[in-house]
Amino acid sequence: MTKKRTLAIMAAGLGSRFGSLKQLYAINNNNNSIMDYSIFDAISAGFNSIVIIVSSQTLSVFQERYLGKLPQNISLEFVVQHSPELILKYPKRQKPYGTGHALLKLKNHIEGNFALINADDFYGRATFKLMYTNLFNAPGQKNYCIGYKLKNTLSKNGYVSRGECFLDTENNLRDIIERTHIYQKDKALYYKVESNTEIKISEDTIVSMNFWGFTPKIFDIAENEFIAFLENHGNDNTKEFYITTIVNTCTNNTSQYFKVLLTDSQWFGITYNEDALEVKNAIRTLTKNTIYPEQLW
Template sequence: MGKPTLLVLAAGMASRYGSLKQVDGFGPHGETIIDYSIYDAIKAGFGKVVFIIRKEFEDVMRSKFDEKLAGKIEVDYAFQDFDLTKFGVDRVIERSKPWGTAHAVMSAKDKVNEPFCVINADDFYGTDSFEKMAKFLTSEVSDAHMSLMGFEVGKTMSDYGYVSRGVCEVSAAGNMDSVTERTNIYYKGEGTDHKIVYNENDIEYDLDPKTRVSMNFWGFTPKVFDVCLNLFPSFVEENADNPKAEFFIPSIPDYMVKHEMADFKVIPTSSKWFGVTYPEDKPIVQDSISKLISEGAYPEKLF
């Protein structure tokens, strides 16, 4: 197989963060979190990066990435917008934001023809994740066998508010039985009562800290685009009057598993994920990156 592609979800508006965190600086020379992901991806053997963005972000993103990545990795852009006709929807639906992460992935369908990895722009995943995913995408992946990185939910939390995670059920063989997007996971209690819970329909449920979750770090083939295009029109019709409805990535693998179209290997990692959801997360991320640099995991200046 040839080199895989890295698909970076960078179209979000970061409402809880308060600014465009995709291009915010966290490293000692203003490096973004995306910079560290791309650095790891290049080392792991990825051949191209495609940024999925809103059209109005294009100039800012190009000024941040085009020049410094020239000659290091191929760079391209795809745009997530409100034009649904290209996805088989023949009417206009008024919304304040696009239709979610799987809608974003579909926006890159004309840019990717090889196995690819999907990540969030504002999540720091670490070298181990990219090395394991690159190996999978170059030696193991097929239309019937795809993957996700499985993080322990207890190593992905924020101390400052709720988070969204794709909660996985994992088989004895290490494959995903199901994945459910939980959009309201948070810490509750103090001391010995301190625990992780998620809220659904105003009911709280406990969540084991070692539960494997998806951090939107998926290993796909272009077959996924076909499945998305098949499911999206009916999703839109069913949710046309719900401005908060989102077509999430985990619903696609979940559908494929339940309909025996593919299995998804859960690639385990004990790495501690970190990212920025709230402004208070920024100094924690900066300190974490500084520590990794001091340990020799990254050079002080990436590019």
């Protein structure tokens, strides 16, 4: 039996853009989305199992789009990020619990090591190859994070938020801190803190774009952290349970650590409406250069 090499995709967000789900927004004439290109790149890199985390409201939409569409040798599964027991226990909570909860929902659906990404981020084929090689072929049992240079993750149309990665001399992750409101001014980059103070940040700063590689041990740590989150914020709609909370617990309080895999790849996504045209142009160029076929499937 072929061993599963799984890529999980977080696609449960309900926010819409241009009248449709952002995760499925078409960026070429064949109605392909950024998520389609990520799946294509993952399969090209060697992944043979795709797990898509969806909401109960959008499950049928994703099933209609992907069932019977991928190559026959690729396993496909949908996981619904919905917990009826939590709704009963915390009735004041209306919004989803966040990316950390999405990760935890994979617990009974994953065999062995696995990668996890956002549905609406374009990561670049080289990053999927980099993750696959390390996650499944490198010795030992490690967790991984793809580390991008900040300058390769910006939008020309407004500020962004990024997780700044702090590394040791062997590129192990020591801390990750969310930097909000990163923007360019006078050919330099800055971010703002709560006091509205501007702090300069290097364009070569290493940031996480939520491309992770995990061992199954991550689930026990995630479960403990989620229990603590619910005790403090179960009914609070302003708080989210982030993957970075779980990761920082690993790096600070456990023997589980993360190796940061550095890449020069260009990330892109649709943070603002105006980004859509740039994404389409980038895909058109990659297709013209035969990096991608005109029709993915």
